Amino acid sequence: MMHLTTPDTPATVTDLVHAGLLELGDGCQIHPAAVFLPADMLGTIRPIALGDRVAVGAFTVVHGGTTVGRDTRIGHRATVGEPEYGYALRRVYQGAGSPTTIGSGVVLRAGATVYAGASIGDDTTIGHNTLLRTNVKVGTGSQLAANLTVERGCTIGDGVRCSPGSHLTADTVVEDRTFIGAGVRTINDKELIWRDPDNEQPLLPPSFAYGCKVGSGAVILAGVTIGEHALVGAGSVVTKDVRARAIVYGVPATQHGKVNL
Known part of the structure; x- marks a missing residue:
């Protein structure tokens, strides 16, 4: 029963x-x-x-x-x-x-x-x-997809695609029509300190604007914004904001062109 x-x-x-x-x-x-x-x-x-x-x-x-x-x-x-x-x-x-x-x-x-x-x-x-x-x-x-970790307070929009094994840190915003590849890592803490609960500082989650695409294995650091329709190459480490429609890749990621819509 x-x-x-x-x-x-x-x-x-x-x-x-x-x-x-x-x-x-x-x-x-x-x-x-x-x-x-x-x-x-x-x-x-x-x-x-x-x-x-x-x-x-x-x-x-x-x-x-x-x-x-x-x-x-x-x-x-x-x-x-x-x-x-x-x-x-x-x-x-x-x-x-x-x-x-x-x-x-x-x-x-x-x-x-x-x-x-x-x-x-x-x-x-x-x-x-x-x-x-x-x-x-x-x-x-x-x-x-399978084996994703989406931490507390994340907001994921409509028509989003996330491939297996990625991690979205707390309070990350993923806008509509975004594509996130496999094994993407996001970070919301620049100091990597496990703080005392009474002394913690505000976290700085990244954000993903409408229609952007992030290749597999990329790492997006704290506070970074990936702009609308931007493209981040696989394996990149993104340390600063990415402009709308920019194509970036590398370690650290730098711009190498623009997306044609």
């Missing part, structure tokens, strides 16, 4: 539906090994809502406060709405849940992890074992 855990005792799907804690749309397909956890680590209970024809795979965990749109598929061993716990970015998280929104027509592939407070727009695909941390926002029609 499929079970959904409350703070005190396990409950069946029927129990949670009757209690108003689980809403199932028509035609949902829930694997018997899926688990729903309406209560967060502080004991606060939030309802879960699945739209019509949602599919949830084996050993997937869906936390309280999650809303899933119609025709979305959540693969095996995925986690959705995970409460943040422990120290990160000047504060200690206590395991509180938060509303988590998955749009319609979304595909969360096996092993994907989406933290509480995140939102994913319609018709977006999240790859195998990709991690979206707290309050990440992803727009519509984007494709985030």
Whole structure:
């Protein structure tokens, strides 16, 4: 029998539906090994809502406060709405849940992890074992490939393409139609110091403007802006802002031409 855990005792799907804690749309397909956890680590209970024809795979965990749109598929061993716990970015998280929104027509592939407070727009695909941390926002029609790490507070626009194995540091902004290659690294700290929480300085995430393209293996340093439709060559180390439509490459990256639109 499929079970959904409350703070005190396990409950069946029927129990949670009757209690108003689980809403199932028509035609949902829930694997018997899926688990729903309406209560967060502080004991606060939030309802879960699945739209019509949602599919949830084996050993997937869906936390309280999650809303899933119609025709979305959540693969095996995925986690959705995970409460943040422990120290990160000047504060200690206590395991509180938060509303988590998955749009319609979304595909969360096996092993994907989406933290509480995140939102994913319609018709977006999240790859195998990709991690979206707290309050990440992803727009519509984007494709985030396997084994990505997207840190807290990142904003990713519509129609974005990210290849496997890249890392977006906290609060990075990726505008619409951006392409990020495989194994791209972003940095938001110029001093590389693990600071005391009471003395941390503001972070300086990079940003990616509309339609820019970043080749595989590039490293984008703290505070750098990649301009609209700019092109960054593979393996480059970008230490300063890149102008709109500029073609840059090298270590450090320098301009070698312009993109013709």
